[in-house]
Amino acid sequence: MSASPPRPPSSPPPRWPIPSNHWARRWRWRLAFAVVASIVAIAVIDPFAYRQTVGSPQPAALVTAPYSLPPNPELAVPERCASSATLLDRWLGAAGPEPSEFEVMLRYTIWLLLPLGLITVAALLWSWLLRRQVAQRTRQLQRELNERQQVEAALRESEARFRDVTEAASDWIWEMDENLRFTYLSERFYALTGIAPQYVIGRTRWGLADINTAADAQKWQRHREMLERRRPFRDFVYQTGLHGNRNEGRYLKVSGKPVHDAQGRFLGYRGTGTDITEQIKAEAALHESELRLRRIIDLVPHMIFARDRQGRFLLANHATADAYGLSVEELVNRKVPISGVYEETERMLADDREVIESGVSKLLAEETFTDHAGQVRTLQTFKIPFVVPGLNETAVLGVAIDITEQKRAKEEVARMRLYLRNIIDSMPSVLIGVDPWGYITVLNQPAEQAGGLSWEAAQGRFFGDVFPYLESQFEPVRQAIRLGRPIKTPRMTLDVQGELHYADVMVYPLMADSASGAVIRMDDVTARVRIESMMVQTEKMLSVGGLAAGMAHEINNPLGAILQGSQNILRRVAPDMPQNQAVAGAIGVDLERLHRYLEQRQILHFLEGIREAGARAAKIVADMLSFSRRSESRFAPVDLEDMLETVLRLAASDYDLKKKYDFKRIDIQRDYDPALRLVHCDKTEIEQVILNLLKNAAQAMAEEGVPTPTITLRTCREAEYALIEVIDNGPGMDEKTLKRIFEPFFTTKEVGAGTGLGLSVSYFIVTEQHNGRLAATSKPGQGARFSIRLPLTREPSP
Amino acid sequence: MNHWILIVDDETMIRENLKAYLEDEGWRVAAFEAVAPALAWLRTGGVCRVCIMDMRLPDMDGNSAIRILHQLYPDMKFLIHTGSSSYSLPEDLRAMGLDDRRVYHKPLSDMAPLAAAAGRLAAGEEAP
Numbered sequence A: 001m002s003a004s005p006p007r008p009p010s011s012p013p014p015r016w017p018i019p020s021n022h023w024a025r026r027w028r029w030r031l032a033f034a035v036v037a038s039i040v041a042i043a044v045i046d047p048f049a050y051r052q053t054v055g056s057p058q059p060a061a062l063v064t065a066p067y068s069l070p071p072n073p074e075l076a077v078p079e080r081c082a083s084s085a086t087l088l089d090r091w092l093g094a095a096g097p098e099p100s101e102f103e104v105m106l107r108y109t110i111w112l113l114l115p116l117g118l119i120t121v122a123a124l125l126w127s128w129l130l131r132r133q134v135a136q137r138t139r140q141l142q143r144e145l146n147e148r149q150q151v152e153a154a155l156r157e158s159e160a161r162f163r164d165v166t167e168a169a170s171d172w173i174w175e176m177d178e179n180l181r182f183t184y185l186s187e188r189f190y191a192l193t194g195i196a197p198q199y200v201i202g203r204t205r206w207g208l209a210d211i212n213t214a215a216d217a218q219k220w221q222r223h224r225e226m227l228e229r230r231r232p233f234r235d236f237v238y239q240t241g242l243h244g245n246r247n248e249g250r251y252l253k254v255s256g257k258p259v260h261d262a263q264g265r266f267l268g269y270r271g272t273g274t275d276i277t278e279q280i281k282a283e284a285a286l287h288e289s290e291l292r293l294r295r296i297i298d299l300v301p302h303m304i305f306a307r308d309r310q311g312r313f314l315l316a317n318h319a320t321a322d323a324y325g326l327s328v329e330e331l332v333n334r335k336v337p338i339s340g341v342y343e344e345t346e347r348m349l350a351d352d353r354e355v356i357e358s359g360v361s362k363l364l365a366e367e368t369f370t371d372h373a374g375q376v377r378t379l380q381t382f383k384i385p386f387v388v389p390g391l392n393e394t395a396v397l398g399v400a401i402d403i404t405e406q407k408r409a410k411e412e413v414a415r416m417r418l419y420l421r422n423i424i425d426s427m428p429s430v431l432i433g434v435d436p437w438g439y440i441t442v443l444n445q446p447a448e449q450a451g452g453l454s455w456e457a458a459q460g461r462f463f464g465d466v467f468p469y470l471e472s473q474f475e476p477v478r479q480a481i482r483l484g485r486p487i488k489t490p491r492m493t494l495d496v497q498g499e500l501h502y503a504d505v506m507v508y509p510l511m512a513d514s515a516s517g518a519v520i521r522m523d524d525v526t527a528r529v530r531i532e533s534m535m536v537q538t539e540k541m542l543s544v545g546g547l548a549a550g551m552a553h554e555i556n557n558p559l560g561a562i563l564q565g566s567q568n569i570l571r572r573v574a575p576d577m578p579q580n581q582a583v584a585g586a587i588g589v590d591l592e593r594l595h596r597y598l599e600q601r602q603i604l605h606f607l608e609g610i611r612e613a614g615a616r617a618a619k620i621v622a623d624m625l626s627f628s629r630r631s632e633s634r635f636a637p638v639d640l641e642d643m644l645e646t647v648l649r650l651a652a653s654d655y656d657l658k659k660k661y662d663f664k665r666i667d668i669q670r671d672y673d674p675a676l677r678l679v680h681c682d683k684t685e686i687e688q689v690i691l692n693l694l695k696n697a698a699q700a701m702a703e704e705g706v707p708t709p710t711i712t713l714r715t716c717r718e719a720e721y722a723l724i725e726v727i728d729n730g731p732g733m734d735e736k737t738l739k740r741i742f743e744p745f746f747t748t749k750e751v752g753a754g755t756g757l758g759l760s761v762s763y764f765i766v767t768e769q770h771n772g773r774l775a776a777t778s779k780p781g782q783g784a785r786f787s788i789r790l791p792l793t794r795e796p797s798p
Numbered sequence B: 001m002n003h004w005i006l007i008v009d010d011e012t013m014i015r016e017n018l019k020a021y022l023e024d025e026g027w028r029v030a031a032f033e034a035v036a037p038a039l040a041w042l043r044t045g046g047v048c049r050v051c052i053m054d055m056r057l058p059d060m061d062g063n064s065a066i067r068i069l070h071q072l073y074p075d076m077k078f079l080i081h082t083g084s085s086s087y088s089l090p091e092d093l094r095a096m097g098l099d100d101r102r103v104y105h106k107p108l109s110d111m112a113p114l115a116a117a118a119g120r121l122a123a124g125e126e127a128p
Helices: A022-045 A060-068 A080-092 A101-168 A187-194 A214-228 A277-299 A318-324 A329-332 A342-358 A405-428 A447-451 A468-483 A526-573 A579-587 A591-600 A605-624 A640-653 A655-660 A683-704 A737-741 A758-769 B012-024 B035-041 B062-074 B091-095 B112-122
Strands: A169-175 A184-185 A235-239 A252-258 A266-275 A302-307 A313-316 A362-370 A376-388 A394-403 A431-433 A440-443 A487-496 A501-509 A517-523 A635-638 A667-671 A678-680 A709-717 A721-728 A773-778 A785-791 B006-010 B028-032 B048-053 B077-082 B104-105
Touching: A169 A187, A169 A252, A169 A447, A169 B048, A184 A342, A187 A266, A187 A405, A214 A468, A252 A277, A266 A440, A277 A318, A277 A468, A302 A376, A313 A329, A318 A329, A342 A362, A342 A376, A342 A394, A376 A405, A376 A517, A431 A447, A431 A526, A440 A447, A468 A487, A468 A501, A501 A526, A526 A579, A526 A591, A526 A605, A526 B012, A579 A591, A591 A605, A635 A640, A635 A683, A640 A683, A640 A721, A678 A683, A678 A785, A683 A709, A683 A721, A737 A773, A758 A773, A758 A785, B006 B012, B006 B035, B006 B112, B012 B028, B012 B112, B028 B035, B035 B062, B048 B062, B048 B112, B062 B091, B077 B112
Parallel strands: A667 A709, B006 B028, B006 B048, B048 B077, B077 B104
Antiparallel strands: A169 A184, A169 A266, A235 A252, A252 A266, A302 A313, A302 A394, A362 A376, A376 A394, A431 A440, A431 A517, A487 A501, A501 A517, A635 A678, A709 A721, A721 A785, A773 A785
16 A cells, blocks of 8 residues: 555635735725815805806816816816806805905816716726626636645645555556567566566467476466456466565466457456465465474374364364374265264263363363273373364363373382382391481381381381380491491390390491482391300200210219119118128127217218219209200100100109109199190100209199199190190299290209209200290299190101 | 029129129129130039020120020010110010010129019019
């Protein structure tokens, strides 16, 4: 469009002004005043002087008067002036005396002046009239002139507008002659295409064309035919071979119609053309961009789609189409909504509608989707309302991410976590995970028990606060993390509620990607340490046993000499023995008196002491000899009930026992398992063990003076073991004693009452020789229970 | 009651104490510190039905001595009196009628059981 605005339809400035008649009016008034003044003066000086001035000549005034006077018969002829004075006299009568010379002169002047004044007035009047008419006409002419000017301006304006429009238009105008050669191109052509018109004028359109393909050629063929048939055409698009100043072929779009003269003769074509290169380039770019976009969305492994309210796909990428087992075109061109698993489809459409209706986007964190292959997938879908371009309808645009694997992985991780949690919980060790600053991150179940706090409660607390006895491990934790290797603290002694415990503590550094830290592993090895010390004792006992076995012969012979010697002495001083009496009689000794002497001097008592001491030494040696492994040759199936009864008889007849306690006073309760009879063991050894237990029980109850001493003998089968229990209602033991009773040479009996080896020998026999177990439970005042467990299945002795 | 009981033991006090006890019980006892003199005594006319045999002897071990004596005097009964804690009867001696009940371990704090057993054997009664 032209930059110049249309001119306002205003009238042109008045070039022909009406002349001011100001001056004329002034003169007129002055003249009129002069005339009136003259007449007044004449009238005042001599109104009747005409009578005295008859006959006086007035040549000048009479000459000019007839030309300016209105038609007045009296004044028309100057020669009649003299007679007019007479006339005046006749009309007016003679009056007064004859006038003087001056008066006559004056009269003539007045008469001269009067017509002059009248003529002047008349002339003035005429002039005024004339001027008025001229002004009127002038105004009329001016009006006409103005109108013409306005029309011209409008014309010019219209012309300018047209020119502006033509110049501003995106089209140019072209003309062709009857030979279809260009004859004219408007200026816009160059402006738009950059092609100078001289390259075009005189050539045909196809002469300018750039024909590259068969389709192009065909197109041109059709166009040429159309022109030759002289038909109008619209929107023919072609590419010129002319580059103009833009360095590229231009795409032109032309429309035209044939031109005929008044006689219907074909003169050529006229039409408009426009350069659509930019448009075509933009379209191509758009197309390219769309293709690129398409490629990108097809490349995306997630499902991208747009669906209308009815569930028809407006847009879908490869991933979406694949999920439905269709091609993208098939999916998008489907007229009916896709149908899959009914519930899923319904739910998806309901979600779509919700988004469409609310206009609010929606995230479905997890939804199931069964694809065409029947595989159930888990999708995370984000749906947003989407106005379909061109349709003015809201649809839903969705992106669905297949999180099946992710979910599986997550579940796997959760499962693994639980699994690992179970594993660490199943470990008997106390496991404490800490960060580099010693704050708890993980506790396993034993640790929760040991610390008395749940994992959740302990998390973030300093481990030394939860496990005060482990506080000393802070330095090892830091060291382990710094050095990157585990640090062991074996057999750390812990004071757990006043009790001495042993623990192996190991600090493992954790070397995860991001978080470093350490795991403190604590194993309570108190039991193991005790067993180990027991084993050490056992080893000691074994070496004692070996030593005893080696020297038993050497010791037993002198002991035999002592014991047998003292027995013979006692026998041979006894007064009631016939041999003694015979020998005494032969040498003249009173055996009775000798015996009294021996008694009074306590010789017999000392001898008895020697005998007992010898017997005790023999017992010790025998016990020591028990600490040696025996061959299994002595193992045989033994009837437990028979054996226990034998032991009870032995106990009742035991020399030592009988001497100090009355075993018969003890109430023996028998609780035998009838199903359990034969046990493979070394009968004499087990007898010794049970006898030892019975003797201990009887001794303890007798010492305490238990009113109704009771020993219960119980047998039963316990898994792979035959259980034999000896239960008393004696004074029992405190925990400290209980822990030490199996130690060799530990005894609660008065000095000399026992060897201190009884229970340790029993322990040795049961655990070492029979692979069994011997345990004691007791509490002060509540009796004691000794449990012997012998394996029912034979295992080779260690 | 005139039967002899033979004791072979190299430990003098054991030998003599046993001898004294058995003699007090009324038996005639021949006691030797080794096998050879015992065999010599038997060859020179010594007659006995019971032998209390130590195991560790200066000239040979008790088991061999029993085998020899058993060969020479098949009627002779044996009791074993040993200071060795790990002694166990060899099978061939068991075959001769010996068993664990005829094995006595030193030291004997009471000689009565051994004496009784020897007495029973000497009297021709079978051991219980």
